[in-house]
Amino acid sequence: MPFQPEPPHTHGTVARSAVVLVNLGTPDAPTAPAVRRYLKQFLSDPRVVEIPRLVWWFILNLIILPFRSGQSAKKYASIWTKEGSPLKVHTQKQAQLLAGALAERGHDGLTVAMAMRYGSPSLPEVLAQLKREGCERIAILPAYPQYSATTTGSIYDAVFSHYATVRNVPELRFIKQYHEHATYIAALRDSVLAHWASHGRPDKLVMSFHGVPKRTLMLGDPYHCQCLKTARLLAEQLKLSKDQYMVTFQSRFGKAEWLQPYTAPTLIALAQQDVKRVDLLCPGFTSDCLETLEEIAMEAKHDFETAGGQAFHYIHCLNETPAWITGMAEVAEQHMVGWPTRRTPAEQQAQQQAGQQARAAALALGAAD
Template identity: 45%
Template sequence: MSISKQPTPIGVLLTNTGTPFAPTKQAVRHYLREFLSDNHVIQLPRLLWLPILYGFILPTRPHRSAQLYQQIWTVDGSPMRVTMQHLEIQLQAALNQVNPHPVEVAIGMNYGQPSIQEAIKQLIKKNVKKIIALPLFPQFSNTTTASSIDRIKKALSAGTTELELSYIETYATHEYYLQALATSTRQLWNKTEEAHHLLISFHGIPERFILRGDPYQTQCQQTAQLLAAKLQLPSKAWTICYQSRFGYSRWLKPNTQKLLAELPSRGIKHIDVICPGFALDCLETLEEIAIRGKKIFLKAGGQSLRYIPALNATKTHIDLLIRLIENN
């Protein structure tokens, strides 16, 4: 009688930016301190930046940001964290069904909890020898994807267990990704039997990052153009834009909020907004676009703004992630 040895499971690590633990001034301050101390995000000399961070930003910004988080917080907690947990559970179940090799899924955030380091410890306890890292940032940027990958490598190098690591840097032009975005958009249009001017809004970054070689803007443009083509939209029926500007440096244009204030005067009174760079709904989509952005648009004379939700934990998102993992 022989006992067959169980194959070693493969770890799948989903990462994202993160979220405060609570919609309070203290929790937001802790989160912002970690986020704005990342050299990938703030590419300035420490001697210049840290006095600004600790002297001006952290004493004032957490209070206002906490009020914004309170508008979207749920009884279960942060929308991003809750959705990320649902995604983890559903992806695990789906992989168990389609993959003959055992797979263990874990989630980790660049900032906040659960951390990437904690997620890797969790996978090691489950005896994984290989990790496939999938940062949930469709368009690569040094500010997001590279930050995740560097944190993963740092956590692995600090441990005593040798693990094989592979990672997915971008899926900005992946067919399943574009199809999932198109499906979300068509679901709204089919339900209401009308299509409005489509704003395709991505998170902005400073222009100087692009000049230093960050491919983010090019990949955003590719996603927007391919999505518009899949939806068969003429050039006048959609606009690419960039949101969430921070600070006073020059950021990618056109700015989403500025555009929302201008479109009604151009005769565009009805718009739909999709944010393809956000895999999960979060403060930047639920508050900045669906609440504050809508107010800006209506105040400027617009008549309706409809936000198209992120892919979140939908089946189309699960199918996309499975395909990305299998291809890796």
């Protein structure tokens, strides 16, 4: 197999380190063609759908894509912003703030990049760009706190597949999970308490995680157990008793049994049991997206209130909250122990000179005007 050409090498160049924040992905636009391209890439991943390839090809291309693309496009349009897809916008901002937080902690010689497993900017494109920039140490930080073969495992596949075509492979470190990391749990706690400080407390707190087929649990995927541990740790931080919160799973697809209890039927049942107010958060998502803003904040709210519930509060994802940016910085920092992530004196001097030249140019331009 031919390898990609290596970028030109200059002796004496200082190799850099990088953190790549990887999220699931999103269509480029809330249109049927864009959603169809995205869904085809996403649902063609054998990590995501474990059905014999030939059978799944017919189902995907003859049933799902022709009919679901338009429906999904309407849902994306309902949450799209002027800046673009919420998931992409939040992930971009998180990466920028993470770079700043790490620099404040002394890691000023570090590059932070954002990539998507499906869609753009694609993970291979970002990894190739980092090589051109001289990054010889790469830490992969998934946006998923809980490990699942369908998410984090798929990121591993994409990274390994890319570097199978690279002659000079950088040093790699993978952050597999942080579902019980103290700063992640603390960030969730703070977000819930902040909401309650403004809006009061609910009758029931529901923690809704993205669902996966039950068979993945039976085959050894740790996702279910890690979701339950996250929920237990958060409940302890909030000082909730077992009857004050629930764990559910959303986004069920197809006829197979998925992890239970399912979110929508649970909310309807709670309303029918005369539970007046429910607050719901999605701890498995670190950025708001279609599954939180449309499926939960709109559809789930409608289900609960239509069934007789009086008040449904969606507590937003961690997004760019300062506590979570600090949490990401600590998680990344702990996985880069031993890496030279600070600028050398020569780099510091070069940056100072560049800054001086830029200021001089700006002054000269102002004088000319």
